[in-house]
Amino acid sequence: MGIIKFAVKSGICIYAIKYTVDEGAWSSSDDAIKFKENCCNAINGNEYYQTGKSHFLTYVPVPELPQLPEQSELCYLTKYYWNQGVKGSIYYIRKTPCYIGQGVKKASDGITQLMNQPQPSEVKK
Numbered sequence: 001m002g003i004i005k006f007a008v009k010s011g012i013c014i015y016a017i018k019y020t021v022d023e024g025a026w027s028s029s030d031d032a033i034k035f036k037e038n039c040c041n042a043i044n045g046n047e048y049y050q051t052g053k054s055h056f057l058t059y060v061p062v063p064e065l066p067q068l069p070e071q072s073e074l075c076y077l078t079k080y081y082w083n084q085g086v087k088g089s090i091y092y093i094r095k096t097p098c099y100i101g102q103g104v105k106k107a108s109d110g111i112t113q114l115m116n117q118p119q120p121s122e123v124k125k
Helices: 002-023 029-044 047-059 071-116
Strands: none
Touching: 002 029, 029 047
């Protein structure tokens, strides 16, 4: 059963590639543009596509996209966030000795606490 399924899928794929080659999708750019326009016209003229599109637009709200920032604002934001990243990295590097010291202190306290616990043989029965 798996071989038949694979053969059918392969046949569909090979036919799709052969069809696009015959129609000129892979030749010159002018032929590719004509192929794209033919496909778009065929899809847009289809009644099922129009019905589905109208139902989709009826039931699914299309969000309004915000306005893209201007180039000067984009440059400012890029510089600002880059500088914030550099400042954060420098702050972390500056605080690394403190973090290492705190970690070593906690580790030594934990080892000391474990060493000062009574051994199971010393526990009174």
